[in-house]
Amino acid sequence: MRQVEKRLQIDRRLFLRGAASAVPAAAVLAAGVGTAGAAWADDAKALKQATLVTLAHMARDIYPHDQIPDRFYVAAVTPFDAKAQADDAMRLMYEDGVARLNGDAQDRFKTAYIDVPEESDRVVLLTGIELTPFFGHVRGGLVVSLYNQPEIWHRFGYEGSSSEFGGYLHRGFNDIDWLPAV
């Protein structure tokens, strides 16, 4: 069977561009998603830098894929900043939502959300806000903005657009080789 290469193909252009966002990849990689002073979040237009960083951390906790580098989670939350810029009610929802999450983290773990060390503890905090419109909106946005990045599809063994390659007629549409004979 023809398999899909799952390692990230280091495309130099893509590497420097940093996924779909305008975020400088070098800055993301240097700082990671997690620290409050992450340089990539300096580009935030409407949201507080720390809010955007928390959203990126939430993104990984909501849809954790250990094989997906941070910069794709960063790219997945930047649309929230654009929405906050376009609509002040949205900005408030993000700011209030993150403040509530941090408040819950302080109450329970005596630290900010992003500094809670165990993923399972952060998941407890997220479960606590699961029914809020804030969480619903962030999750619903992420399910598109994270998984709709063509650069990560091969990591899930998905090949994306195929018509330009003549479809799969000669590229393994029926190449399965492990089934019992029928």
Added chain:
Amino acid sequence: MAFDLNDGSVVVIIGSGSGGGTLGNELAQKGVKAVILEAGSRIEIPDFVNNEWDAFTQLAWKDMRTTSGNWRVAQDFPNLPAWIVKAVGGTSVHWAGASLRFRDDEFRAKSTYGGLQGANLLDWPITLQDLEPYYARAEDKMGVTRTNGIPGLPGNNNYKVMEAGARAVGYKDVSTGRMAINSQPRHGRGACQQIGFCFEGCKSGAKWSTLYTEIPAAEKTGNIEVRPDSMVLQVEHDASGKASGVVYADANGTHHRQKARVVAIAGNSLETPRLLLNSATAMFPDGLANSSGQVGRNYMRHTTGSVYGIFDKPVHMYRGTTMAGIIRDEQRNDPSRGFFGGYEMETISLGVPFAAAFYNPGAWGRGFTSLMDDYPNTAGIWIVGEDMPQETNRVTLDGTAKDKFGLPVASVHYDDHPNDAAMREHGFKQGSSVYEAVGATRVLRTPPYPSTHNLGTSRMSARARDGVVNKWGQTHDIPNLFVSDGSQFTSSAGCNPTLTIVTLAIRQADHIADSMSKNEI
């Protein structure tokens, strides 16, 4: 050919999808002049994109709709009850091509299932025998595999997994199905390239769609004009109560009045009743053709659900034809299973973006992401079975939400009938055992997607008081007003609806042309 707005001799067809596009071509071939008004734009094959969200944005009906009821779609997708297309070609651009005939007893739902509580059952005023010659014409027109000497499609990996599992559990009627997709070149279109984006518009044109078959064929006769970006707002009538024309808005929002001798509505089962209801006047205060009160009622969407099987080895379900695979053994009426009616199991595949959105809407965390991590090792089955018509499952005009023209939007209410729920549960179990028989390590039950099949909201009936249209799709109340889409369905039957929609449109065209020549309409 362009027709004048004041030309009252034309047939006006609303919608250019499977129903409207077919009706237009059939009339055109007989020399009947018609104008097709289509709310969406004309997007051709080169414009199609192999990208799920981009194609959805490009083609789907995204205007506001609202929902209520106990179906899970109302919770997961409150403003997207249905997945249908707003473009020339309608949902025949997105469809997967599965083309199956109803069984004889499925036209007699009431006689067969009796007085099932809560179900508003009725027999169709037509029989399988009435439709057989038209089914044959539809299969030929659409190039359905395994009919007219056309070979079946080759099975892809997703099919092979389902087939092996099906054989292992003892199913017999298993094949790559009857598909309106060329397995070999036919009627000027090429063979399927196994591109795998059947739901996004077929870039090879191997799959039948009115966009590049019926519509250009109709235009070639000079008898048809297709006006895209033309949203019909109201069907009008004269003092005698006969349909006289329609008012529509063009791309700029400018209103026009197209006069008509006959009006045929094929807007799919949410927009068709909405238009009839929005066309209410002093003479018809409950909406056009609604003396029975049945307009919008008996909405059906098929009992559906998906089963995804995860294996320890790769499948790559997305490679090749999306739905060329079927198990038919459960498509029979056998109440010993705990429900009336039957269902099919068909292959289905979603790409990573749609899998993320639809596998288990709302789910998150590692329980969910581990499914996505196993994406290449996943195979998919879609369950499609007969759902029961219920009077309270209905399309109404929303009390508050309005579209950009100021007209109330469609509000869709749907509760599962206990029969629907029992059938879905059975399908989930059977689909799971198919995959477990060939070594699935995990099985996922996926709830229904926004409705791709929308049926029944202007149903056929022998008596005027039981339904909206007669056996020709002609409204009981207004002789020159027709319904030409799946809204006509009296019951939903346990298979995909489009072959029957096309069949009814061919038959209706014969009737309209004949009645016009006899000056009956």
